Amino acid sequence: KAGVTQTPRYLIKTRGQQVTLSCSPISGHRSVSWYQQTPGQGLQFLFEYFSETQRNKGNFPGRFSGRQFSNSRSEMNVSTLELGDSALYLCASSFGVPNTEAFFGQGTRLTVV
Amino acid sequence: TQLLEQSPQFLSIQEGENLTVYCNSSSVFSSLQWYRQEPGEGPVLLVTVVTGGEVKKLKRLTFQFGDARKDSSLHITAAQTGDTGLYLCAGAEGYALNFGKGTSLLVTP
Numbered sequence: 001k002a003g004v005t006q007t008p009r010y011l012i013k014t015r016g017q018q019v020t021l022s023c024s025p026i027s028g029h030r031s032v033s034w035y036q037q038t039p040g041q042g043l044q045f046l047f048e049y050f051s052e053t054q055r056n057k058g059n060f061p062g063r064f065s066g067r068q069f070s071n072s073r074s075e076m077n078v079s080t081l082e083l084g085d086s087a088l089y090l091c092a093s094s095f096g097v098p099n100t101e102a103f104f105g106q107g108t109r110l111t112v113v
Numbered sequence: 114t115q116l117l118e119q120s121p122q123f124l125s126i127q128e129g130e131n132l133t134v135y136c137n138s139s140s141v142f143s144s145l146q147w148y149r150q151e152p153g154e155g156p157v158l159l160v161t162v163v164t165g166g167e168v169k170k171l172k173r174l175t176f177q178f179g180d181a182r183k184d185s186s187l188h189i190t191a192a193q194t195g196d197t198g199l200y201l202c203a204g205a206e207g208y209a210l211n212f213g214k215g216t217s218l219l220v221t222p
Contacts, residue, residue, distance in 0.1 A: 004155070033209065042214040043156075043201065056208045090155050092210075099144040099163055099205055104155035 002027065004093050004105035012111045018079040021108045023091035025072050029103075031096030032074040034066060037088040037107070049074055050096045081112045116140075117204055117213035125219045130192050134216040136202035137184045143205050145185050147176055150199040150215070159187075192220045 005024040013019050025032050033056075034046040045058040049068035066076040072093075078085055088109050092102040120135050136145070144163045148156035160169050162178035162185060169176045173196075175188040189196055197220050203210040 006155075031208065035210075035212075043203075043210075043212040045209040045211070048208045050208070058209065088153075092155075096208065098208075099161070101146065101158055101161055102210060103158060104148075106155045107153075109153070 004091060004103055006089075006091055006105035006108050008108060009106065010109045010111075012113060013081050014113055015081055015083060017081050018077060019081060019110060020075055020077045021089055021091075021110075023074045023076075023093075023105060025074070025091075025093030026103055029093035029095055030072050031094045031100075032068055032072065033092045033094070033102065034074070034076050035090045035092065036060070037090060038086075043090070046076065078110075083112050086110060086112045117202060117211055119200075119202060119213035119216050121216060122214070123217050123219075125221065126192055128193060128220055128222055131188070131190050132192060132218070133186055133188045134200055134218070135184065135186050136213055138204060139183065140204075141182050143182070145178060145182075145205070146203045146210065147185070147187055148201040148203065150201060151197075156199075156201055192218075194220050194222055196220050 007022045031050045033048040037043045048056040052068045063079045068074045088107045090107045092104045094100045094102045146161045147159045150156040160176045165180045165182045167178045173190045199215045201215045203212045
């Protein structure tokens, strides 16, 4: 059974640019969640999608957005990049019911210069 | 957002030693998960605890969920160098996971 796949693994972008990250969940999982991990703040929840609908959103500015496709694959977009957006972005997939286990991808390391 | 505090923040021990790390909150969680993360990789799920007072064992790792479902502990017996990593606890909050900042464990030979 294939795991969660995130692409690309590494990205370097310039301030002001925008970026799109991709996540393919485990087959059969309909929920995809996105997290930002930084040394200072740890893992912080961005948003969660289930069957193409955003069900939950964390406390991040509107520059951070996402979507989910009918095949459960998800993308997140960050516009007008800032230096502080440099982080490991992780996605997790699950069946999307309470207390269900979440499985993470390897993450995308974004560096903003 | 319910706050999860993990302690200690850092732990450096030698192979063969035992250790316990803690995850505490003032709020009740319906479930709590423990993950281990290695540098540059995503967290890997170790266990999910759901019932207050529950104890789960995974080889040399023992996980306990507090009776009131506000806290949890992870005990490692006879630590090995392969146990090195960042241990994260996460409480279910709606459809999101609320993570503690983790305990960074280094096991040296």
